[in-house]
Each structure stands twice: as structure tokens, then as C-alpha cells.
Amino acid sequence: MIRNTxxxxxxxxxxxxxxxxxHTLAQAFGKIMSTVKPRHAVAYHFFNDDDTRYLVYDxxxxxxxxxxxxxxxxxxxxxxxxxxxxxxxxxxDDAWDVPGPGKASPPDRSRKSEYTQFTLEGRFxxxxxxxxxxxxxxxxxxxxxxxxxxxx
Numbered sequence: 001m002i003r004n005t006x007x008x009x010x011x012x013x014x015x016x017x018x019x020x021x022x023h024t025l026a027q028a029f030g031k032i033m034s035t036v037k038p039r040h041a042v043a044y045h046f047f048n049d050d051d052t053r054y055l056v057y058d059x060x061x062x063x064x065x066x067x068x069x070x071x072x073x074x075x076x077x078x079x080x081x082x083x084x085x086x087x088x089x090x091x092x093d094d095a096w097d098v099p100g101p102g103k104a105s106p107p108d109r110s111r112k113s114e115y116t117q118f119t120l121e122g123r124f125x126x127x128x129x130x131x132x133x134x135x136x137x138x139x140x141x142x143x144x145x146x147x148x149x150x151x152x
Contacts, residue, residue: 016137016148025133026059028126033064035124040084044071063129
């Protein structure tokens, strides 16, 4: 099933797979933070734009009520024993990366994973909050379990 949204084509099955496989849902991030109980949680690597940040924020707040920053470029945290201060960097300009003097080396595919066995086996179960989102998403887009399988 492909939906035309004007300027782009969206495949709901792919969107669901990406959210459940490659990224952490906002509600799942909140559940993890509620378990970890950090002094200050930082949400990052999401589209922190006017049309998306509030949905992400609200999703996190469904399962986490502690201190939270929605990270953005040039954001800084000054951390001391007594407090954490969030602020934006004061900079005269934005710096962009520049090409290096030579071509980058290809990745060494013979190098073994540096993840420990503990990390590889320690997937945190967020299926309860993922399931809530997924059920609503599947109903809205008229999807079945088969639609979410790879290659379907």
C-alpha cells in the first residue's frame, strides 16, 4: 500500500519498520529513561522541527516525567555536582565540515564488532509502548502483520 501525500510517496509499512527496527519510539525512550532515572535526559537524533518536536515531546511525556532536553545543534549542558544548566552556544558563525586532503579509506570489514556480548544480548523490552503506537498506526493505514514483514 502506497499513499500519495502530494509531493512525496509514503509507504506506511516502511515507516513502521523503520520506527520499530532502526529507531527508538518516543514512548519507548521515555520508558527507558523512567527505568534509568537519569539526572537529566537528552533526546537527540530526531527531527527537532516545529512540525515534529511537539509530537516527540508528548510521546516521551507519556512514559517519562523527569528532567528532559530536546537536543538541538549548538546546545550545551554545563554539568556540576549541584545542577545541570542547559544553554545554547554563542558563536559568531556556523562551521561546516570541509573535505580532507585525500580520499577516505574504505571500512575494514574484517574488524569484529566492538559491542560486548552483554550489549548484544541486552535489548530493552519496549514492546508494551511500541505495541500501543503500532496498533493505532496499523489501523489508520489499514495494515496487517504481513504488511510489516521484510520484503512484503
